[in-house]
Amino acid sequence: MIDLNVQQLDEKRILISGIPTVLAAMLREMPEILELRDTSAARARLYPDPTAGNDKINQEWHQMTQPELRHLFVSAGETVGRDLTALTTDKEAGDVWQVAIPIEHVPAWMSAINQTRLILGEVHKIDEEGMNRTDFDPKSAADMAALRIHLLGYLLHLFVELDARYGAEDHI
């Protein structure tokens, strides 16, 4: 039973608590996975064409927007990497972890978590069927990637719920 929770701690901080050890390990792996953003498969997904087949527009678009977008993605990953150095065990709750992060880092966390999920999906070629599977073979790299995508997705969903509760403009 996972008792993962994302809540506003005070006016300036968010507490992510009840992080099981397996998810804590996945979070620590995020910076390494994000380094794969420049592989061809991940690049095509993170920087998609803006039109279906207009080569001129697509080429100009990539020249104009890709550096800015990459900077945004890299910056989000670096922010999360720094925040993760404060990941500690929650002594009261037992074998779980927690981390407090500044509220203004929430968009970076959402971006980095989603980047990680998308990169894992591209690198391991996970499709709709792969995402819908419920039996995971521990020996299969693709299955383990799908499991990571689901667990990180659960955390991302909690951030989305937090956003819905407090509103993007006023609080996050």
Place this chain on the structure above:
Amino acid sequence: MSPSIETGQPGVIVVGETKAKDELATPWNVIVHNDPINLMSYVTMVFMRVFGYARPRAETLMLEVHNMGRSLVWSGGREQAELYVQQLHSYQLLATMEKSVT
């Protein structure tokens, strides 16, 4: 744009200007495509943030993406369409734009 200088034919001015006006007037559609990874709740949140849509409309569009594979989420001028596509890409959604056929 001054086609009369290039051709010296007054009639071309009308054709050229009409074409330019048509180009400007033709709306561009912003399309969001389904992908297996992005969460439904996340896509809804992005539609609310980027377009300022109320939750019911954002959810309807998200479900259209999920069930139909794509959804036309906005239509209008080209510059604004480009801005929206850029924003959607910054949230890692698969978005394209295309000139409206109507």
